[in-house]
Amino acid sequence: MKNSNHNLGFGMWHKARPFVLGMLLCSGGSAFAQSTNPVINNIVTEETSNSQLQKLAHELFDGIGPRLVGTPQMKQANDWAVAKYKSWDISARNEKWGEWRGWERGISHIDMISPRVKSLEGTQLAWSPGMGNKTVTAEVIVLPDLADSLAFQAWLPKAKGKLVMISMCQPTGRPDYNWQEFATKESFDKMKAERTAMTDAWKKRISKTGYTNRTLPVALENAGAVGILTNNWSAGFGVDKIFSAYTKKVPTVDIALEDYGMLYRLSESGGKPLISLHTESKELGVVPTFNTIAEIKGTEKPDEYVMLSAHFDSWDGGTGATDNGTGTLTMMEAMRLLKKFYPHPKRTILVGHWGSEEEGLNGSRAFVEDHPEIVKNLQALFNQDNGTGRVVNLSGQGFADAKDYLGRWVAALPDSLKNRIKTSFPGQPGGGGSDFASFVAVGAPGFSLSSLNWSYGAYTWHTNRDTYDKVVFDDLRDNAMLAAILAYLASEDPAKTSTTKTEGIKWPVQIKSTRRGGLDK
Structure with a gap:
């Protein structure tokens, strides 16, 4: 992709100069060229020198653990995230969207006693x-x-x-x-x-x-x-x-x-063979389910929205570290960076931590149904949900003009982030797989930040080995910077993004959220 200055075309970036070779070293050895944009520079400097990702990972993965919908650990995680956002002076809430079969895992003892x-x-x-x-x-x-x-x-x-x-x-x-x-x-x-x-x-x-x-x-x-x-x-x-x-x-x-x-x-x-088997669990009846939503209010266009997105729930064989704890922490850290260095955005910046993605994108589908005022005024949504790897792919999701605005934003990224991202325009609209698809299905500009594999499919996706030790924090720091900078650029862009669909592409159909899960009809 061309990186010509006239393509930046908004705010202070119309006078941007090429990146210079001021190097900022992070703990993992990554280097970033100094941008002429102070907000971008501050985001990069903070994340490379004072990242909170490992602390957040320890609290969420080790302290709370897996986040199966309907379990006390899921609600504990919702409350933890709200408290964490408030500690950063970011407004946050748990928003009920449905109810689920309540269940809690207990201890298990499984022993062969013969032969x-x-x-x-x-x-x-x-x-x-x-x-x-x-x-x-x-x-x-x-x-x-x-x-x-x-x-x-x-x-x-x-x-x-x-x-x-x-x-x-x-x-x-x-x-x-x-x-x-x-x-x-x-x-x-x-x-x-x-x-x-x-x-x-x-x-x-x-x-x-x-x-x-x-x-x-x-x-x-x-x-x-x-x-x-x-x-x-x-x-x-x-x-x-x-x-x-x-x-x-x-x-x-x-x-x-x-x-x-x-x-x-x-x-x-x-x-x-004879086995001695003892497993414990508790049925907890009908429990409410929530999305956790945090917000940095816009100043010039508060009724237009930029969204960061990741599902909060997980399966519970491991601790849900890479599916989708890493996406969750990426977006939390991005919001921390934005609040610190971009506290008064032009557009309102929201983050959605969705419930029950694993059972069918239910939390994000419910949000789309419940908040048409946000969906119709969405500037862009960035979702990450395929493991711990650094982001390397960005598709236009079938929107005819996505190359124009995504191209501007990608061109303004630091080289060390920009040069590894492969873009595809107009791309194909995602029909499922993760929560960006809930927005794409209704014609809203939702985009997937697709990451390197790191043996995700075999070793951590929905497995008993999806744990803290599989997280690659250097890649996660890059992703937090990327999400924060993209949200900043999308907020600052004077132009409203186009949602015109590419002709000849079959668009996915909106699917309703399941709001009562695992419960007898």
């Missing part, structure tokens, strides 16, 4: 029924491969009193990249072929029961199984994805791949 003693790694799934004070000792059996649903119905009574394994036993716990590095091509190809055949066979095994992955656990608990054991491997060393339970009376527990395979093999060979 030998071994404590097992496992995680009860979200919303799994609790066992109270009860501990169950039971034999582990594998879901059998039967001819059809009639044969399965005849077998079902044998599940009574058993812990039933309903996931495939993976042929390897090594990720494919490890095979590619060390295996012969013949060995790697053989493993992949075996895995594909095993996966297809297991799908057929499930199908022949007459049930689905969702309904099978309920059929087993109704037949008297004392628990359901699963393994949702995430294709990386020691990592599983942790989603929700479908059982209503007995626990559903994800057993880590290494231990799951051992139990499976022992059961299949006649070893009759």
